[in-house]
Amino acid sequence: MADVKITSVTKKFGDVFAVNNFNALIKDGEFVSILGPSGCGKTTMLRMIAGFERATEGEIAIGDQIVSKSDAGIFVPPEKRHIGMVFQSYAVWPHMNVFDNVAYPLKIQKVPADKLKERTEQALDLVHLAEYAARFPNQLSGGQQQRVALARALVAEPGLLLLDEPLSNLDAKLRESMRFEIKELQKKLGITVVYVTHDQAEAMAMSDRIIVMHKGVIQQVDEPIRVYEHPANPIVADFIGLVNFLEGEAAAGQIQFKALGCGIPANVSFEGPARVAVRPEHIRISKTDGYLRGKLVNKFYLGDSTDCRVLVGDTELRVIDRGAAFAEYSDGEDVFLSFGHVMAFPK
């Protein structure tokens, strides 16, 4: 089907680098998310793959076709790239019914009528909209419209599917169920997917690999678990999940925290000043043991966990406890902390 090879792609709007030296190799059948805060250039990158924006520099290849190479003047327009795309605003045509919307790519390809009907119905089945074929978009809910868009993107069996924040206009519950539905579809069809989102949970749940972007620059390309547990730099650590940042000094399998007046054993590959990130759920709170002593400032009950603020020296640490901390501790109480997983970055 289609792998995607993006080599040194840069996009400038005037003097602004929307995307800066983007390199990625997306394998055939892989589900890759581009994740980053709003305005970091995700949409711009996706639209360059689709052919709606021209790269200022660099090369993009889909399968064995070079679709964009700025210095060679190669630029294949969107309609010749054989990709499927789902837009944030659905972009379902209001003047066509569901069937015609979905059948449109086949109609353009001049697929014979009987084949067209069969394949459109298959695509509608795939997204569970078979009985809505005759409806018009204004008679559908947001989620259903999004499914129409999905069926339309898939009907021509493209090798590559692009999605730009497809779930962000849906309500929270629907969003979660659609995540799984899209993932299931992708597995079933074996299609390559590039999925743009600013929602880390979405990216985590669905992707084989995540490309984390910040201000137009790739920060890390990795599997979800690696991105979460071994972020490449403080930016990624900060963007994905919650973290406490501490200043420390790395030396010989140890990190010393001056502010906390203690050190912890850690497996670090460098020596010298370090920026250390610890996730709140990787800090254990205890009444009796731990290598850090602190005072519980306050705590919030979150149902499945307790969100605590603990003052160690003059550093406030956020701790999330999955146990019964809310009932067991009272504000102002002295507590002990120990770190599970820490992430250290040279400064």
Place this chain on the structure above:
Amino acid sequence: MGKKWLPQWDTKWMLILTAVASLVVFVVLPMLYLVYKSFIINGTLDIHHYQTVYSKVVNWNALSNTLKISLYSTILAVVISFPLAWLIGRTDLPWKGFFRTLFVATYMIPPYVGAIAWIQLLNPRVGYVNKFLVENLHLAEAPFNIYSMTGMVWCLTLFYAPFAFITISRAMEKMDPTLEEASRVSGASPLRTLWNVTIPLMYPSILAGGILVFIGVASAFGTPSIVGMPANIEVLTTRIVTYIYMGDTKGIQEATALAVSLMLAANGLLYLSMFGLGKKEYVTIGGKSTRPNLVELGKWKWPAFSIVMGYGAISVFLPIGSVLVTSLIKSMSRPVTWDNLTLATWKAALENTQYTEPLMNSFILAIAAATIATIIGIFIAYLLMKTKAKGRKIPDALATLGGATPGIVIALALIITFSGNFGLNLYSTMTILVVGYIVKYLTMSVRTISASLSQVHPSLEEAALNSGASWLQSLRDIMWPLIRPSVVAGWFLVFMPSFYELTMSIILYGSQTKTIGVLLYELQTYADPQDASVLAVIILLIVLVGNLALRKVSRGQIGI
């Protein structure tokens, strides 16, 4: 508590009611009376007037000419406006901003000034273009004759096309560009996308724009009269004026029957476009949509630019240049050179009280109409947007009705209603002209003001009332500063068309109340093209200044 509130709300409702009552007296009453007079003879229902009118071939011809001319102009206007709107709104055409301003601004040029200009350019004997072509291509005779059906359609199309252009452009700007992009990734070329997605989505606005052009052309009097009469081509409006000028009861009766026909056609179409299409208007889901992705014209860029530029030159610059040159020329029979230009015509015209008086009249009339329309407009807009009163939409609908009714119909209705019949004799007064302008253009100020009122959150006014302000005080201290730009803009939008109004004025003016439009019309028909050009240039200057003022007060929001 309750007692304290009561008097304040009374002021509010009294003012609103006064505004509404004036609408009823000056819009509803005359229209109903016109219809009544056309159907009722000696107290019984009788379609005799219609039988008489439609038994005459001239009237049938006029009706069929009106329909033909309106239809052709509409089709042409849409065929021109859609690609223009698309090129300007959706592609990387150079100078887009300039072109948008240019084509929107043409909307404010009175069509009859355009007609006068095109007569100067294309009349078969001395038209500038004809002379130029005959001399340079060594033709035996003039290639164009403006005095023809084609000539009428040409002038009307050029000057009513902006109605379609504005409507279509707005809809195109509102359309979600990803709808087109979805078609592109589905495998459709840009042209295919235009055909399958853009045009079908724009269809309601194309139709709405087309209907505006149709109604505008069918109601036009100046151009058909100036261009058509010399060729003996009559349309409904010219027939109506002829009947009214006959002056006797019979003439008025037949004019009435024709006018009601025209009114029903125009308002029926408007009704269709508002309610028939309203339901079909496609609402697209707003997302954080991407910036419109402009279609790259590539090798078509400069050819497209040349065509658009050419159209701009022909539709705007050529006619304006023509009246300007004509107003400055020494001798019409000699070629246009520097030493054949003079300010003498201007000087003579500006010293001639026969010209300056109508000019002053028009100023006074337009200022009065704009001011009164603005005051009434504020109350109607307030009623519409800021109250929950039952029937709050009715005054607005009446204002819209007035705006959509052909000027000639309004004028006739006012004459038969206020010539003493209802205790009010306004015949040949300034007042009746002002009333006519208000009826026709009130909708401009209502629309502009309600648009800005809708942006004022109700809590602002409630906070003022809570702080102990009376309703009038809250209006002055809270509302007024917020809506002032649009109120001023609305004032200009009434002032400008009132200033150069022709169709109603030609029926409503008296010997003491001649307007600049009427004067210009007379000069044109009595073949004094140079003085006519001076007045035409003055009108164009007023339009230009008015537009600049409008842009300034509304900070480019309501730029015409």
